[in-house]
Amino acid sequence: MYQSFDPKNAVYTPYLFFTGKGGVGKTSTACATAVSLADEGKKVLLVSTDPASNLQDVLEVELTNIPSEIPTVPNLFACNLDPEEAARAYRERVVGPYKGVLPDSVVATMEEQMSGACTVEIAAFDEFTSLLGNPEITESYDHIIFDTAPTGHTLRLLQLPTAWTGFLEESTHGASCLGPLFGLGEKKDLYSKTMKALSDSKQTMLVLVARPDESSLLEANRASNELREIGIRNQSLIVNGLMETYLPEDEVSTFFYKKQRSALSEVPEQLKKVVIYSLPYVSYSLTGIESLRHLLKNFILPSVQTKSTGNEQISLPELKDLVEDLSQQNKRVIFTMGKGGVGKTTIASAIAVGLVEQGHKVHLTTTDPAAHVGNIFKGEELNNLITISQIDPKVEVDKYKEVVLATAGKDLDEEGLAYLEEDLNSPCTEEIAVFRAFAEVVERAEDEIVVIDTAPTGHTLLLLDAAQSYHKELSRSTGEVPESVQKLLPRLRNPKETSVVIVTLAEATPVLEASRLQDDLKRADINPEWWVINQSLYTTKTMDLVLNGRATSEEQWILRVKELSNKCAIIPVVKEESIGYDQLKNYLK
Known part of the structure; x- marks a missing residue:
């Protein structure tokens, strides 16, 4: 279908950046590329700037932030830059001088403002800029491969002229995501050279990695467009995990194959303009040098068959048990959380249906622009116990921006206004605007169980919590936090009222990212009670050799989820599209 x-x-090109949403296989693809080039005699440096990096697991060596040689692959060197550690050091450099000078409450607010994704992004950029700006390193390698590229938002921030002025020191509007740029003026020239290298097609190639599924391809298209707009036009796409054949007599194999082909028939038009490659869906774990070499040779089965741990079949509760538990505890607010592509919208819808079947009145809502909860129910006439809505992030952000620009922006000059507008395009702004809409939905539904798909992060909760006490620094619009938000934060922290359900797949990246999400929530005094392992092959009896091998590899991650969670349910691969009320009821049988 596509060339291998x-x-x-x-x-x-000498520089390669691999990017893609969590779980698409960008680390294994970057590693396989590095090994292949090194095997060809090229001297290669492989660098991870992913906070959740499993680079050392894939290469099966211990790594630090200093490049070290991979013993089993001549010419290959690797290092693992930890942007979260860099972000901690960066926060200390920025906030440290104010400790003991400003009130502790204000310092705490500053630290929380710099605890979000934007700070980590800037810190990651700072880390790999230090590599690219060092001629001793760049001239020592034929290729430098980065696992995880900078986002378009980060790069746009660094192009704003006001990012390099004293604007932040003078500003009183409380920028939430531009704060990470404070104090970087001394690196302006170095960053400028790096930006120039990134936009030079002879020096840099961006490799988008996606799975053959709708959400993954949409994310690749978004990243492609965003980075093309700021000059990174040398792009290619790898469709990873493509099934070439299927067993007609095997329902699971047939479902997987046809679902992939359906997604690929809807590849966004803009994405079709880049060169598209493919890598096969394989049964083996992509750890170890030989497995990485097998991947690029298009081997779908390992040289040695994967073996189970030898434990008895793992038995876990089902989704109906989770719903029964929520019903008996009379939970009033239920969030489903997890990274894109794990199926949290479907799980939220199934939980809502399950609670309705228990006799509860339920309101189901989502903020996922790709979720289309209304489409899940196909416009059918619903049970009078369930209502649905969709919180449109774009609409909520536009409303929020309008208020902020009319207040905080009214006295700014042109540069200051551009700076504020860029800040308002940040992930933090969207989280806060959407959270305000969440609060309004929950407040309107006092007599219903509210099931919310795609919940705010712990960072957002802490940021809003800080705003209740220190709104002069944080609240940029009205000078105060809406009453609905003030009421909802304590409610979210009340386990008698609220339950967070974390949704994951039995794979390395989704589980590791869900683990960090749980830590983030605990930091905000919210303790998830249930985890759901969705779309599990482990619980099926597939005869397909590749899928059966993958089922075996799930076992270690199922055991890991059991360790991480208080309670855990598992859902097998559903061999049909989950559209409609009655189809969702199948999850509860």
């Missing part, structure tokens, strides 16, 4: 990805023919 072969670095010998596809790679022709």
